Amino acid sequence: MDAFYASVELRERPDLVGQPVIVGGLGGRSVVLSATYEARGFGVHSAMPMARARRLCPHATVIPPTPGVYAEASRGVMEIFRSITPLVEPLSLDEAFLDVAGARRRLGSAAQIGELIRARVADEQRLPCSVGVASTKFLAKLASGRAKPDGLLVVPRDAITDFLHPLPIGALWGVGERAEEALTRIGLRTIGDIAHTPEATLARALGPAAGAALAALAWGRDDRAVVPHEPDRSIGAEETFARDIDDPVVVRRELLRLSERTAARLRAAGQVGRTVSIKVRFADFTTITRSKTLAEPTDVARIVYDTARMLYDALRLDRARLRLVGVRVEGLSEADRTPRQLAMDGGGEDWRAAELAADQAAARFGPGAVRPATLVDREQRDRDRRTSSRDENTTVW
DNA sequence: TCTGGGGTCCTTTTGCCC
DNA sequence: TCTGGGGCAAAAGGACCC
Numbered sequence: 001m002d003a004f005y006a007s008v009e010l011r012e013r014p015d016l017v018g019q020p021v022i023v024g025g026l027g028g029r030s031v032v033l034s035a036t037y038e039a040r041g042f043g044v045h046s047a048m049p050m051a052r053a054r055r056l057c058p059h060a061t062v063i064p065p066t067p068g069v070y071a072e073a074s075r076g077v078m079e080i081f082r083s084i085t086p087l088v089e090p091l092s093l094d095e096a097f098l099d100v101a102g103a104r105r106r107l108g109s110a111a112q113i114g115e116l117i118r119a120r121v122a123d124e125q126r127l128p129c130s131v132g133v134a135s136t137k138f139l140a141k142l143a144s145g146r147a148k149p150d151g152l153l154v155v156p157r158d159a160i161t162d163f164l165h166p167l168p169i170g171a172l173w174g175v176g177e178r179a180e181e182a183l184t185r186i187g188l189r190t191i192g193d194i195a196h197t198p199e200a201t202l203a204r205a206l207g208p209a210a211g212a213a214l215a216a217l218a219w220g221r222d223d224r225a226v227v228p229h230e231p232d233r234s235i236g237a238e239e240t241f242a243r244d245i246d247d248p249v250v251v252r253r254e255l256l257r258l259s260e261r262t263a264a265r266l267r268a269a270g271q272v273g274r275t276v277s278i279k280v281r282f283a284d285f286t287t288i289t290r291s292k293t294l295a296e297p298t299d300v301a302r303i304v305y306d307t308a309r310m311l312y313d314a315l316r317l318d319r320a321r322l323r324l325v326g327v328r329v330e331g332l333s334e335a336d337r338t339p340r341q342l343a344m345d346g347g348g349e350d351w352r353a354a355e356l357a358a359d360q361a362a363a364r365f366g367p368g369a370v371r372p373a374t375l376v377d378r379e380q381r382d383r384d385r386r387t388s389s390r391d392e393n394t395t396v397w
Numbered sequence: 398t399c400t401g402g403g404g405t406c407c408t409t410t411t412g413c414c415c
Numbered sequence: 416t417c418t419g420g421g422g423c424a425a426a427a428g429g430a431c432c433c
Contacts, residue, residue, distance in 0.1 A: 004433095024401090031401050046433080052398045092403090092433045174406095176431050209407055210430090233405065240401060275425085285400070291426060326402085 001077065002128045002149045004094035005034035008073045009063045011126050020060035024050045029240055029323075033065055037149055070094075076125050084117060089226045097137050099226035114152045136222035138173055139164070145171075160220040165192030172217055179206055194218040231332070235271065237261045238326025244283045246319040253374055255308045258327040260371065263301035266329060267359060270336065272297035273329035276307040280315065281324035290315065291330070299335060302351040 001007065005023040010016055020039035024032045032053050035044045042057035054062070074093040081088045084107065087099035100113050107113050114131035121129050132143025134155040142164075147153035155163050169188055170180050182205045188194055194202065195218035203211030216222065237258040245251060255278070266273060277291035290311040298304065308327050358370040368375075 027401095029399090029401075033401080047401080049398055049400055052400090055398085095433070174431065178430060207408065236403080238402060277426090287428085289427060293425065324401090328404090 001094035002130055003034050003036050004073075004127075005065060005070055006036045006039075006063075007034075007127050008070055009066070010036070013061075013063075016061055020044070020057050022050070022053055022057070022060045022062050023065050024053070024062060026050075026062070026064055027242055029242065035060075073125060073127065077121055077127070077129070080117065080120050080124060084113060087226045087228060089228060089230070097140065097226045111152065111154050114154075118150075118152060135160075136220060137224050137226065138217055138222040139220055141173065142167070142171060161192075161195075164218070164220055165190060165195060167191045169194060172214060174210060174213060174217075179210065182206060191218050232269065232271065233332060234328050234330040235262055235265050235269065235273070235332065236277075236326060236328025237265075238279060238324060238328075240281075240324045241322070244321040244323050246321045248317070248319070251312065251322060251325060252309055254325055255312060255327060256305050256372060257375055258325065259305035259308055260301045260375070262327050262329055263299055263304050263355065264359065264362075266299040266332075267335075267356070270334060271332045272299045272335045273333075274298075274331035275329065276304055276311070277328045277330060278308050278311045279324070279326035279328070280312070280317075280322060283321035283323055285323070287324075288315075293331070297331070297333060298329075298348060300348040300352045301355055303348045304329060 006021050009023055010021065013021075018038065019036070020042060021036045022032055022039050022044060023034040024030050028051065030050045032044060032046050032048045032050060034046055035053070039053075039057050039060050042060075044053045044057050044060070050062070054060070070093055077094075078088065078090060078096060081096055081098055085098055085100050085103045087102070089097040091097065098117075100107075100110050103113060104110065107116060110133045114133050118129055118131055121127055128150040130144050130147040130150060131152045132140040132145070132147055132155070133152070134140040134143050135157055139155050139160065143153040143155045168190060169175050169183050172191060172194070175183070183194070183202075186197075186201070186205055188197060194214055197215075199211055199215040201211075202214050205211070206214070239254060239258065241254075245254075274297040275291055275293045277289055279287060279289050281287045292307050292311055294303070294307065304327065312325075361370045362368070
């Protein structure tokens with residue numbers, strides 16, 4: 001999708017079409033999530049700090065993000081893809097690979113299918129997108145990038161190296177700032193340069209895995225299949241504070257919130273995880289992680305939180321200034337294929353039962369209907385005390 | 398300019414067992 | 416009893432992507 005979040009917002013704001021628009025938070029620490037091509041003309045791009053973007057383009061309209069709307073638009077677009085072929089591999093909310101080899105008899109050449117998709121997405125979702133057509137995932141992705149905005153580009157098999165070799169190394173998938181620097185240092189500028197460099201040299205600069213990957217990609221070699229639904233490897237939540245926090249009580253409360261959110265998402269996905277990790281980012285942006293692998297996988301917020309808190313307390317930070325904390329659960333497996341341990345102390349089963357009940361309340365009354373008392377802010381608490389029990393919507397544990 | 402939140406994957410280090 | 420090293424899993428860090 002082209003400038004996905006911004007394009008979705010423009011559906012509701014047709015008056016802004018053709019103007020610089022930036023989707024991003026209003027807080028002092030937010031970044032650009034999406035920008036229209038008009039805003040990009042001023043040097044604005046995603047992941048840029050909002051403060052800088054506004055300086056570059058002061059007359060841009062800034063729209064705070066509405067994630068639910070993007071998820072809904074994404075579902076609509078993916079549905080169109082799946083009506084073309086079941087072989088759809090979403091890469092993110094706004095991007096997917098389609099293997100259309102089997103659809104050609106029915107729908108025409110890959111290029112015709114690409115135009116069909118673009119027309120249907122424009123028609124049914126009123127959103128612009130770009131399509132890259134090629135014989136491998138990597139080439140198709142590169143081509144879609146070159147087709148933007150609102151275009152289609154085919155890379156025929158006999159034009160692969162002509163297309164690929166003049167491009168800068170940064171265009172390669174997996175070459176970011178660091179790898180680009182390392183490759184530039186040994187005199188490589190284009191993908192063609194990489195193609196004519198021995199794999200051993202690349203491996204020395206970037207490690208064996210990245211070296212082998214680049215050596216293959218630089219010749220368009222990429223045998224990865226389009227795989228419909230890869231299971232998640234981890235689920236987590238993190239939050240940057242509006243200003244740095246040095247109070248351990250506040251940090252622990254945040255860890256509890258993030259643990260609740262993470263575990264609720266695990267249960268909703270029918271997943272359990274064995275490893276709990278926390279992330280701590282200090283005021284100077286240095287970041288550390290700590291993790292602990294449990295004896296049994298879990299989807300219970302109380303167990304995630306107890307582990308997260310233990311990891312945090314073990315750091316003995318002593319009022320260091322933190323800008324972010326995060327909680328993540330890794331080593332996932334399906335809950336119903338993973339037998340639950342029958343421990344003497346209940347092994348968290350009673351907590352699990354309580355949290356499942358809270359899930360049901362949340363489904364009826366909205367997220368946060370039932371939550372730990374420490375997560376109920378003072379105003380909310382006062383309001384609830386005044387509310388009659390008849391239409392009480394919030395329960396305090 | 399001052400850096401979000403969701404992830405994946407790879408590499409290196411560490412601790413443990415044999 | 417001490418030492419060394421291979422193998423392994425867990426832990427930690429970091430690059431990268433959208």
